[in-house]
Amino acid sequence: MTATPEQKIPFEQWDAPSGEWTLPGACPVRTNRTLLLEAATRFLFPVVLVFSVYLLIVGHYAPGGGFQGGLTAGLAFVLRYIAGGGSEGVEIGSRLRLRPPVLMGTGLLLAMITAFAPVLVGRPVLSSAKVSFLGVEVVSSLLLDVGVYLLIIGVVLDLLRSLGSGIERDAEAGQGERP
Amino acid sequence: MTTINIGMAVVLAVLYSVGFYLLMQRSLMRILIGIVVLGHGANLLLQLAGGPPARAPVLGTAPPAEFADPLPQALALTAIVITFALTTYLLALGYRSWVLTGHDEVQDDLEDRRIALSERPDGAMEEDTEGADEDTEDPGSAAASNEPAEIATGGPDASSEVSR
């Protein structure tokens, strides 16, 4: 039951990961870290994102859609924030390199363009058409859903920035001053 | 005309009364919860307006005659999103209020109190201020003031605010 002397790695570290498994967020207070959550997030984050895209695509005929997909994707980011955001919230920001308002604006713009586009071909505003695309039937209102999807992700990221890390920063700056 | 079953009617009654009761409270947190509960009540009512429960209105899953009315569901979904967003906003505002004032109570309208208390120097206005005072007292009492006596005698923070 004792470690053999010729073993290179000590026993406690025999299952240590070779790469960086936790999120690279700055987390000044080490005790606040939840290793379990960080590891789970590593698995869950891409899965949830893919699922959100699935919801976005099936939305026309089945339960789902841009709003639901966007919120699900937003939840993936919330998970990342909780796991690795720490008190700075820099983790998402530094990885994304995109300001949330721009994401919101792009989504809104895309949705508006899709709303107006039918007018160009003489159809009423907001009407949609089925397009056969590589053998797959796609509804043109999917673009509007993509716009909503982006908009909602932007909103969630903005909320994380202002209500999440913003409040944490406030709390840190004012530690001891608040009643 | 749609009728609802008694169980749902009781649930609605409870949600609405709890919601309105909490709205009358002085703490912002309770008001917020009141609005959330009231929102649930309104959304449930909207949902029930579509008639008794039936199959999900998704094409191909059931014969159309068995479908539930999809419109109230769509309306309720929209309304839920809106109430959710505004609740978040109110929460943020409550936090801001806490940061700025250090507590989360709904405060009195001090200008209102001041006018109600003021003794006008010019006698010409006397007749009117009486009628007007009655009216301006109304907002104060409507804003759920629990301790009007304390403010009338010039509570510590009231007097400091007025002098400012």
Place this chain on the structure above:
Amino acid sequence: MSTLVTLPVLLPILGAALSVIFVRQATLQRLIGIVVLVAVCVVAAVLLVAADRTGPVVVELGGWPAPVGIVLVADRLSALLLLISTVVTLAVLVYAIDQRISDYGRDTASTTFHPIFLLLSTGVSLAYLTGDLFSLFVAFEIMLAASYVLITRRTNAERIRSGMTYVIISLTSSLLFLTTIALVYASTGTVNLADLAGRVAALPPGLRTLLSMLTIVTFGIKAAMVPLHFWLPDSYPNAPAPVTALFAGLLTKVGIYALLRTQTLIFPGDGPSAVLLVLAVLTMVVGALGALAQNDLNRLLSFLLVSHIGFMLFGLAVDDARGAAGTALYIVHHITVQATLFLVSGLITRRTGTVSIDQMGGLARRSPVLAVLFAVPALTLAGIPPTSGFVAKLALLQAGAAGTVGTVVVAGFVVLASLLTLWAVVRVWIRVFWGADKEPLPDDDPHDELVIGTSKTSAPMYVASAALVAVSIAIAAAAGPLSAVTERAGADLIARVPYLEAVLG
């Protein structure tokens, strides 16, 4: 043509999207805002002409026909109100842009102000144009959510208090609105306004009265009708001048518009409504007396706003074509004049450094331009003969005189409330513009958005206010054609047929 009806709703959203994307380019943001609003003005004018010549312009969104899909309808009333609201919004935007420039410098962009301002405009346009009760709820929510942001931006402790009151009251009224919609849907199975007109008539009278009263309470809170007015003089005065002007000009009037639309279309009565007449008298008198008691200039104007909501309720209560026409004309006049007064009050506050009437004095000598800018809309509000206020009040009085004994009595109260309004504005004039000179007070909190006493004003702020004064003079000058349009609009509202035919086909 029918695509045009969607533009007043969609263009501001497009503008909001663009100004969020170009969040760093301050000049571009301003340009987008102004271009969008000018475009909406043009569209609204075209719609008004079209609606007046050929009847209501209807668009079915997504090609879904009326009772199923959502329709947007521009009839005479909605096109007219849309036009005047957008003109006022544009003037307020110019004023606000310039105030921001003189306070924060030319290069200060904002992530929130411009997009939110445009979204507010979207909400107002949608509320005027929608032909669907639930879209009306959505429109109110867009408008109110935008207004929550505008009223609580860069808050200090005093303004968060009043903002909080505003948000909570508005949320409560929105939830009441939702309850009303649920009950309406449960009893009729539709939310389309035109469809409702037919189906509500078939309901038992008790249920009809309940639904009618619920809409009156819901929209009454938004319109600040006494006894549901208490939030308004508490929350409006603390916001920055352009925001207050916009709210005072538009938000309460959208409430009145919703009342006018639902009461005439869905719940047409037979003869004057006693409930509304009593509410109109209460609103007029309580508002005017409240104004006389105030010392804070903005609160005084807010109480006058409440008082004049009563005038519009009176026209609605008369419940005939003349009454509806009078209310429409009064809304047009009042949107302009109330927004102007709040903008000018903002200029006065910047000049004197205070909102307290007691601490002002002798302003007429120091700033004659400001005196003129205040005097014209103030006299218009009181309804002195050559102004648009007189024209609008005359239309209401004629409607009252042609009605029953009850409406004649209430018409007397209209005259009384006008006199009280005159008294209130004359008091302001004597104390603020005449009397001894008083030194401007310094800005007590330089970090909030309420920059006062710096006398940092620039020409466009005056130009924007003067433009609105000019609009109200133009309304008086064009009183003939305008009242002809509102009379036709009033006749349409009472007849209901043009609207129903246009929507249901």
